[in-house]
Amino acid sequence: MIHFISKNKRSLYGGLAATVFAGLGAFLLGDISGYEAKSLISSSINGINMLCNTIILASATILALLLTLLGISTGSKSKIKEVHYKQVLNIAKFDTVLFIGALMLFQLFNIPLTESDNLPTSWFTYIYWSTLFFSSLLSGLMVTVILLLYHTVTNIIAIVGLTEDHYLINDEELEAQKNKSSKEEDN
Template sequence: MIEFIKKNKLSIYGGLITMLFTGTGAFFLGNISGYEAKNLITSSISGINMLCNTIVLASATILALLLTLLGISTGTESKLKRAHYEQVLNIAKFDTILFVGALILFQLFNIPITEAENVPTDWFATIYWATLFFSSLLSGMMVTVILMLYATVTNIILIVGLGKTDHYLISSDELNENTSDESEKRNDD
């Protein structure tokens, strides 16, 4: 876990900043009563459902596109290090957690809790704050996944598209072959 944080610290910082930014707006509402929270939950259900739908769709699309990325990675002439595939695996794991979390939150909000008469009014404040926390968390995780994906795609573009031969993700065996081929060409000239 510590290694994952070290390798993806910029992406994680981006997600944390997003989470804090979205959560801060709700914090300024201050302390609310159960009745106010019930009204706020009722008015925000459609927005939270839309957020969850968007995250579910985006994370499923990202998982499918990771297969394309793997196809490009294995089809390249350069032999990529294990670190590249671990990077893709980390994105897939994080994205799957995001997918499941958004789906669970979506399902929870399809329960008509505000219509129930036997739920104590003071519970609504707790439900409201938990909702704000989890929607901020999902937003931050989405930003983290996008930033991790950006870093991976940038590396692939540098290696495959721009032909960078001294990239840290290219296997050292291939680097040795490339330098020996270049020295042979110079000797022939």
């Protein structure tokens, strides 16, 4: 886990910054009563549902595109190190958590909570703050997944498209490429 964090600091910091930024706006509202929370929940349901739908669609698309990325990786001329496949696996894990989290939040808001007369009004404050927390968290996770994917795609472009010497190419293959280049220069 520590190795993962050290390798992906920028992506994780980007996701954390997005979470804090998204949550900060909500916390600036200050303390609210149960009635105010109920009203705010009612007015924000459409936006939260749209956020969840967008994240569900994006994360499902990313999972499908990861299969294409794996096809490109295995079909390349270069023998790519195991680290690359672990990066793709980590993206898939984050993306799956994101997909499930967005789906669960979406399902929660399809329950007509604000229409219920049986819930005490004090509960709406907790529901409101937890909704803001989880929507901020989902936004941050989405940014993290996108940044992780960007890092992985730029690595693949460097290896496959630009045929650069890259840390993800097996050392044996790098040596073979260098030997081939030196033989061509000698001739």
